Amino acid sequence: MTTALSDPVPGGRPGDVERAKTLAGTLSARKVHGVVLAYVDTAGVHRVKTVPTAKLPSAAAWGVGMSPVFDTFLANDHIVTTDVLGSPDGDLRLYPDLDRLTVLAAQPGWAWAPVDRITQDGDPHPACTRTALRRTVERAAHDHGLTFRAAIEIEWMLGLDTAPPSLGTAPPSLDTAPPGTFVPATSAPAYGATRQVELSAFLADLLAACAAQELDVDQVHPEYAAGQFEISVGAADPVAAADVSILTRQTIRAIAGQHGLRVSFAPAVTATGVGNGGHVHLSAWRDGRNLHTGGDRRHGLTPDAESFTAGVLAHLPALTAVTAPSPASYLRLKPSQWAGVFTAWGLETREAAVRLVPGTRGHRAEQANLEVKPVDLAANPYAALTCLIAAGLDGLAERRSLPEETKGDPAALTSEEAARRAVRRLPVSLAEALAEFRGDRTLRAALGPVLADAVAAVREGELAAVAGLDDEQIAAAYRWVY
Known part of the structure; x- marks a missing residue:
């Protein structure tokens, strides 16, 4: 079981867009109509956006918009703030990890993929926990060979x-x-x-x-x-x-x-x-x-x-x-x-x-x-x-x-x-x-x-x-x- 090891970039990682086009065709042939783009917020709640299958190449190239405010959502959907999070300002891009794309057997018509989140300028979002984990794993390999x-x-x-x-x-x-x-x-x-x-x-x-x-x-x-x-x-x-x-x-x-x-x-x-x-x-x-x-x-x-x-x-x-x-x-x-x-x-x-x-x-x-x-x-x-x-x-x-x-x-x-x-x-x-x-x-x-x-x-x-x-x-x- 693998995961993408590099950060998303505007325009898509090398080969991602063409791969997404091929995947979209395969999914459509299997009567998959939409793709769930999933991440987990700071409160541990699973959040999603979904795109039609035909839009998967666009998502791989340019991501899908999502507000950074969800990083300070509570479990009851109320919002708290920090000095940089919790305001109505700003936007992020959700990039699906195509290596983890899965057709949902329990939800006919749907596929699923976890996302990494980057800013509009193409930088890793500092509150993206998936990126934080990848960085920690990379540091362990570099510093300790683990x-x-x-x-x-x-x-x-x-x-x-x-x-x-x-x-x-x-x-x-x-x-x-x-x-x-x-x-x-x-x-x-x-x-x-x-x-x-x-x-x-x-x-x-x-x-x-x-x-x-x-x-x-x-x-x-x-x-x-x-x-x-x-x-x-x-x-x-x-x-x-x-x-x-x-x-x-x-x-x-x-x-x-x-x-x-x-x-x-x-x-x-x-x-x-x-x-x-x-x-x-x-x-x-x-x-x-x-x-x-x-x-x-x-x-x-x-x-x-x-x-x-x-x-x-x-x-x-x-x-x-x-x-x-x-x-x-x-x-x-x-x-x-x-x-x-x-x-x-x-x-x-x-x-x-x-x-x-x-x-x-x-x-x-x-x-x-x-x-x-x-x-x-x-x-x-x-x-x-x-x-x-x-x-x-x-x-x-x-x-x-x-x-x-x-x-x-x-x-x-x-x-x-x-x-x-x-x-x-x-x-x-x-x-x-x-x-x-x-x-x-x-x-x-x-x-x-x-x-x-x-x-x-x-x-x-x-x-x-x-x-x-x-x-x-x-x-x-x-x-x-x-």
Whole structure:
């Protein structure tokens, strides 16, 4: 799976326009009428513009206009401002990555492509998170000879449609459910076969659509909470991994709609219980070798992999402002719920924020990775991966070592044991996470001043939007946004 490695330019990258003409003809022959141009804003909301298939060459040459104001949109579509963003002035150009163009099996008549954003003058837009991630990956290759493989787990709650009559007619069984309420599509046991049976047609159509779109699915299964499922996809380069996360969620939502179901990827669909995670799996490679296995450090880590992992661990408090960016995220980040809410690491320890996954004997060279758990799907995946890699690179530059590992539940540690292992609670609110982010020069530098200020402004805006709300109201406010 590949992504375009160069920035868009006015007039198109070499060969793009001719290629787009050929693609447009092929798409038209397949009865594809429009192309979705997709990106993710600072609040983690997926935004799009669409063009007729015949206009794909024009989009490849000159882009499609879009206001930069969306970089300071909140999840409720209110707008905040920074010193350079949030005004009605200006315009950007959205350029599709033709390498990632995909015919949408779940949306007949449509294709999809992620975009990079540049200014009217042809410069990279400083708040384009896809560009920021590409830059970070390029810097790692140049400075350290590193490449990366990444994958983002996707958890979601599948519910019955309780939309008001103007948006759809609810079945008789939902007559008493207030509009917007989450009513699980199945309440069978966690990981239970009954769930797979009850939602068999939905899951089969989902797998068929993913296969048609060449999405590499490893597994899909019922999860813990009522109506919850998870899909795991194969690892790819970080930009492609973020692209896949967006495309997979669009596919899940489209298939659910065909079955009269409603999907929520929100961190907390209800105020209590287990929420939806978006755990990130990440491995660093050099000269074709996975650095997370075959080394002489604990559990087979190489020295560089240990320092990289230690960097991620050290920056976790600030990282949560990017990886857990919603007020609803902190309804999910609770101890003893496998959400990873302490600065702890361990081998296959699912309560640790950073879990070492060695892989199966015989496949460790391909499979070994680290899993970062305090991540949810309100996060912009490009920004999240940018900051995770930057944190790891900082650990590499500082030659950090991992502290003593943790086994079991970190919540059970005594204060003395926690101090010895450098284990502390991650931020318990978005306000705390934002304060940590503001003080973290590494993460702010990785994003750049324009994007870092947008992150801070949007987080402040989200906090103001929920001021005075209780947990149930916060969950309801974000339930159907993601």
